[in-house]
Amino acid sequence: MKLEVQIKDHKIFAPLQNKWLVLKPEENVRQQYICRLVNDYGFALDQMDQEVKVSNSQRGQGRAMADIVIWRNPKDKHESKSPIVVVECKAEHITVREEDYFQGYNYASWAGADFFVTSNIKETRIFKVIKGNIPKKLEEIIDIPKANIVNDEKKISDLLKQTKAFTRDEFSKLLFKCHNIIRNNDKLSPEAAFDEISKILFIKIRYERSNTGSQIFSKENFKKAKESYDQFKSKDAKDFYQNLFEQTKEDFKDDDLFEASEIIRIRENSFEAIVEELQIYNLSTTSDDVKGIAFEQFLGRTFRGELGQFFTPRTVVDFMVKVLDPEEGEIICDPCCGSGGFLIKAFEYVRAKIEQEIHEEKERIKLLYFDEAFDKMPEKEKEKVDEIVNDLFAKLNAELDINNEKSRLRVLSYDCIFGTDANPRMSRTAKMNMIMHGDGHGGVHHNDGLLNVNGIFENRFDVILTNPPFGARVEKSLKISEADKYTDEARIIKYRQRYGKAYDEALKQVNNNIGKPLLSLYKTGAMSTLTEVLFIERCLNLLKPGGRLGIVLPEGVLNNTNLQKIRDYVEGVAKIILITSIPQDVFIASGATVKPSLLFFKKFTEAEAKEYKSIKTKAKNEVDSKYLIKVAEQKEALVMVEAELNTVSKEIKDFKTFKRGLKVQVNQEKLDDLFERETQSKNKVKEAKKIYVDALKQFETAKENEIKALIKQRFDYQIPIAEVEKAGISTTGSVIENELEPLEVEFTAYRKANKLWENVIEEVKYEIIDENIFRMVAGEPEIFYGK
Known part of the structure; x- marks a missing residue:
């Protein structure tokens, strides 16, 4: 007969104790797992027990009580022999983390068990118990034995060898x-x-x-x-x-x-x-x-091959996410999300921070309540303390419940992760990929990354990570059409409620430009039709003031003389905070042939934008004033020859008028002389105009260069540049040395020392940093600086 959980009047029946207990989240999980042990693994109630005391407990770890203990048979249980499995239960929805469960692992080790299980019902993790010592890292395996093989040592041994890596590979196969x-x-x-x-x-x-x-x-x-x-x-x-x-x-x-x-x-x-x-x-x-x-x-x-461009190697993704260091509450986007690699890593990265904070808070609570005074308390007082701690833990656990609309994990998953991809297959794949990694898929859409959709619009994101398509071009003939309009009225109402007036403004990007070229939406569209260029501007537009961008681009895209205007545009709206050149090998395994660089930007804060504009205006005024005299001098030379021409022309006119009035024969020789002088004057004017126009062009180029120089001098900051020769992946996709890892550590130290993420802007004059601060160990790349 199938064992089922029984609940009534806020109580839950515990068959192992044959009594009704107060219904608590962890007790509910425990009874559900007992049912699973009976129904799916075939264990009998008389070979199990719950809340079993174990010895060798240590202060600060709470009560030495194992949630569920399983013996090989009832006889072993009766004789208090070593059990085969010890189970630690936690409230539903809390992410099961190895470091949270060393306490339960200790119980299993002290009891002499072979298997240790942690479960919240939704997720179950199983560890091999290493006898005689407590390891620094628990070794996870795929399952516990069923009741019919607990005495088969060979099968038990085989189970203990099936690690999580084995499971991962088997699932992939x-x-x-x-x-x-x-x-x-x-x-x-x-x-x-x-x-x-x-x-x-x-x-x-x-x-x-x-x-x-x-x-x-x-x-x-x-x-x-x-x-x-x-x-x-x-x-x-x-x-x-x-x-x-x-x-x-x-x-x-x-x-x-x-x-x-x-x-x-x-x-x-x-x-x-x-x-x-x-x-x-x-x-x-x-x-x-x-x-x-x-x-x-x-x-x-x-x-791999047909759609290789949609996959950014994991080593690159890990590096870029760690460099930008997204925090809880920050809104993250990838407008060219492909299979979702950046979004998944960012989601996991922030989730790990939340889990770590909750873990630390639990440890603080344990130290606070399970002190020396606790050891001396009567049993009933200890139970009261246990209840207080359980209630506190339950509140913390609720923050990791993705079904709790106000939980921290729910907010991260549903309100902070957004992405688009123009390929319907890949947008769907990104969603599946994110679900497989723990969710965050709701903000991913099939849409042109250059156009607004749902919550993906201007001035909204704190962090953008992306690998846009290289080398392709947006045709000048490509126009925004009615098909690009978002017409789902129910969704529009929903999004308007969610994002406010900003959403109505976002819709105008498409609605007010039907029939216009897509390139017309972007300032850089008049400078280049390359997709990577347009996506640089798109990403900077999507960022909030002070937001951070990490983007994979072809090597030297901002140093290409043909794209100088693009660099000028970028430097007018954002700071370049790091340039990292990586080997072409990294992307060859994904089918790419262009040598890439990883570029990181920080969009100007409102204060920085104001400061930059003021510096640019002042520099322009200063340089303009300087060149007013030069322009006037050049103009004066033109005016002089034009005056000479006017004089000769007037003489010819007057001479003809005078002779006609006297009705005498014209002196042809003198008239010819005047015409000769006029021709010479016209040639002089033509030459002077050419010289004047050329001079103005030269002046404009010189002015532009001098203005840039003044801006760089007055809006000065260092740009770290690094080149790595090995980035963790070879041309065949195999794992090799990864020089990005120490580079990330070095940059993080530099970034923190210079408070790059802080949005309080002042006119900072960076000192020249000793090169040894950023020099890596012998044989590895060296970081140098450029402006």
């Missing part, structure tokens, strides 16, 4: 196996086969999120539901698996994942075969770093 099923059975292209895998994964995620406990999207569950569906479906009804997809589209409709007419494009037997392959994984409980990295590996093997 399994996805590729499913991909091949479709290619072989349904003869679809790699990309089309991937689309079908994505649909099934979305169906599986939806099913497992909506079913608690161990309900997975298995072939058995699929067939049972299909039989029930087929009994009542009408003749015109869709096949069951197509109906499942319709329900999934409805659940994800706000994400614009699929067109309304989209269907599953494989046969039902292929669908069932894939469901069967994937059934060993519950995507709602498999840890994010397992399924996320496995999905990325699958993406890499599937798309």
Whole structure:
């Protein structure tokens, strides 16, 4: 008979203690996991116990009480022998972190268990217990044994060898196996086969999120539901698996994942075969770093080549995110998000900061409550303290509940992560990729990255990380059309409520420019049609004042003499805070052939923009005044020859008029002389005008250079420039030395020392920094400075 959780009157029944207990979040998880142990693993109640005291506890770690203990058999339990599994339960939705659970691991080690489990039901992590010592890092494995093999030492040994890395690789291989099923059975292209895998994964995620406990999207569950569906479906009804997809589209409709007419494009037997392959994984409980990295590996093997440009190598992504160091509450965007690498890393990076803060707060609470006085308390007083601590922990845990609309993790996931990609397949892939990594997918859209959509519009973002397409051009004939307009009135109302008046202004970018060239939206559009150039401006426009940008660009794009105006534009709206040249090898594995650089900018704050404008105006006025005299001198030379011409012309006119009045014969010789003088004067004027125009051009160039020099002198700052020879990935995609890692550490120290992220601006005159501060260890690249 299936064991089920019983709850009534704010109490929950504990079958291992045969009594009703106060319903608390952790107690609820514990009883759910006990049901899982009985129903899915086959353990009997008489070989388990809950709240088992263990010895060798240490002050500051709380009560030495294991949540659930499992023995090999009832006899071992009765004789108090070493158990095989110790389980530590935490409130639902708290992310399970290794460092949070050394306490439970200690219990397992002291008890002599082989396996240690931590679970919040939604996520379960399992660790191998190393006997005799407490390791610095816990070694995670894939599962605990079922009851029928607990006495089989060989099978136990095999389980202890199946590490999380093994799971990740197996999951990746399994996805590729499913991909091949479709290619072989349904003869679809790699990309089309991937689309079908994505649909099934979305169906599986939806099913497992909506079913608690161990309900997975298995072939058995699929067939049972299909039989029930087929009994009542009408003749015109869709096949069951197509109906499942319709329900999934409805659940994800706000994400614009699929067109309304989209269907599953494989046969039902292929669908069932894939469901069967994937059934060993519950995507709602498999840890994010397992399924996320496995999905990325699958993406890499599937798309490398045809869509390689959509994948920024992980070593580069990690470096760029760490350099910009996004904080909680900052809004992050990638307008060319591809498969979502930057958004995923930024999400994980900020999430880790939140989790670390909560972890530290828990440690502070433990030190506060579990002190020497606690050790001397009577048992009942200790229980009261336990309740206080549990309540405090529950409030902290709620901050990591993505279903709690006010939680810190929910705000990060739903309000702080945004991206677009013009390729519908990749925008959908980015969403799936983010779901696999723990969510944050809601702000990702299929849209031209140069156009506004949802919350992606000007002056909104604190951090932008992106790798725009290189070398392509936006055709001058490409115009904004009615198809670019956003017309979903319900969504518009929703977005207007969310973003306020700024959203109405954002809509004008498209609505007020129908029929105009796309290039006309951008100042740089008159300077260049290169996509990377337009995206530099787009990203700077998207940033708030003081916002930070990390962008992958072709080497030397800002040093190209043909693009000097682009650099001038950039330097007029943002500071360049770091330039890092990386080897071409890094992107060869992704199919790219251009040597890249990583450029980092900080958009002017309002104070900096005002300061820059003032400096530019003053410099222009000074230089203009200086050149007024030179222009006047050049003008005077022209005026003199023009006056000479006017004099001769007047003489000719007067001479002709005088002779006509006297009615005498004209002195032709004298007239010819005047005409000769007039021709000479005209030539002089023509030459003088040419000299004058050339001089004005020279003056303008000289003025422009002098104005730039004055601005650089008065708006002065250092630009760190680094070149690395090895960036963690070879031309074949294999792992090699990564010089970006020490570079990030060095730059972070420099950035903090110079308070680069602070938005309080003053006229800072950076001193020349000793080169040894930024010189790396022997044999590695050296950072030097340029202006």
